[in-house]
Amino acid sequence: MTRSDPVIEWLLDSDPAIRWQVMRDLIDAPEPEWMAERAKVEIEGWGAKLLSFQDEDGQWAGGAFLPAGFDPQEWRERGQPWTATNFSLSQLREFGLDPSSDRARRSVELIGANARWEEGGQPYWQGEVEECINGRTVADGAYFGVDASSIVERLTGERLQDGGWNCERCNGSIRSSFASTINVLEGLLEFERATGGTQQSRQARRTGEEFLLERHLFRRLATGEPADERFLHFLHPNRWRYDILRALDYFRAGAMLTSADPDPRLGEAIQHLLSRCLEDGRWPLDWTLPGRVWFEVDDGPGKPSRWITLRAMRVLKWWDGRPSIGA
Incomplete structure (x- = not known):
């Protein structure tokens, strides 16, 4: 290329x-x-625009997970809002805001001092209670230089017997979910990249990966049927949602960190990714999540997406560079 x-x-x-x-x-x-x-992210375009919406106390929309003054009726009628601190900070990480920049350091400090989770009022960098939220909090914290080890320790102890995670565990769920698992895995990977990880976190990452690989990233283990047809449709921004491209990009990043070869069980998902490439070499955005956002970063469902295309192309570049069988 x-x-x-x-x-x-x-x-x-x-x-x-x-x-x-x-x-x-x-x-x-x-x-x-x-x-x-990359340094331009802070001062130009989407990154600068998102930073311009930040409150003086370091939060976005006056809340940790939900905007200040949130009315549950909005969620029912318009969808989950995505403007509060948790999702805004994750989007800045996706944009690639330099964590060593003065603006990033100041934001992390202010969030630690002022943001409190709506669920229990605990300080932001102590984590919430739900695995999906804590996975993203670890990813953001590790990326931006926060000590997330206490949340990581909690997450490693919350694995289910099948090796993954489910944010409904506290309500009695005993089976892992694809979405909860990818959220936690991304957090553990970012923690490992920043710190080297712990024996427990690395082991937890391996079992979580195995949960997805055994299912070829989208199939039910018992029947082989797709666990959710939406897993095969490309979404951006993912927020907490799962699709196979998000999983493939995670496995690419993990393998590049550890110098591991691509697992052949990713092959079926790779073939599906290839099948969705348009004639002009781009990939479309299939759907987006409803709900309040600061601004759009794609041209809309059904149209070629730079985000989807970037992720697809780097996954395929990595996959095509794998050692051949017998090499």
Whole structure:
């Protein structure tokens, strides 16, 4: 892949949040070049726009998980709102805001001092109670330099017997869910990248991965049928939701961290990803989640998506570079 490739040109004709990842992950630009582009996330485009909505106390929309003054009727009628601190901070991580920047450091400090979870009033960086939320909190905390080890310890102790997680565990669930598991896995991976992880966290990551791999990322173990047809439809932003592209991108990142070879059980999901490529080499956005957002970062369902295309292309680049059988 080169800059002259039409799809690469289309990806680069975008926001700094997209461009720096294309430069790093797809065209192998020198590190000083993509780092310079990444620095623009704070001052240009989507990153700067999202930062402009931040409250003086470091939060977004006046709340940790829900906007201040939230009326449950809004969730019923318009969908879950995505403007509060938890989802805004995760989106800045996806954009690639430099965690060493003054703005990032100040935001983390203010959130720690002022944000409290609606569920129990505990400080933000102590974590909530639900596994999905805590997985994302660990990912954000580890990325932005916060000590998330106490939340990680809690998560490793909340695994179910099948190796994964379910945020309905506290309500009696004994089977892991795809969504809860990917949220926790992403957090454990970010923690491992930042700190090296612990023996317990690395083991938990392996069992969570096995939960997904045994199911080829989308099938029921008992019947082999798709656990949810939406897992095969590409979503962005994922928020807490699961699809196979999110899982494939996680396995790519994990393998690159540990120098592991791609697991052959990813093959079926890879074939589905290939089958969804449009004739012009781009991938479409299939659906988006309803609910309040600060602004849109895609052109809408049914249209080619730079985010989906970026993730698909870097997954396939990684997969195509795997050692051949017998090598």
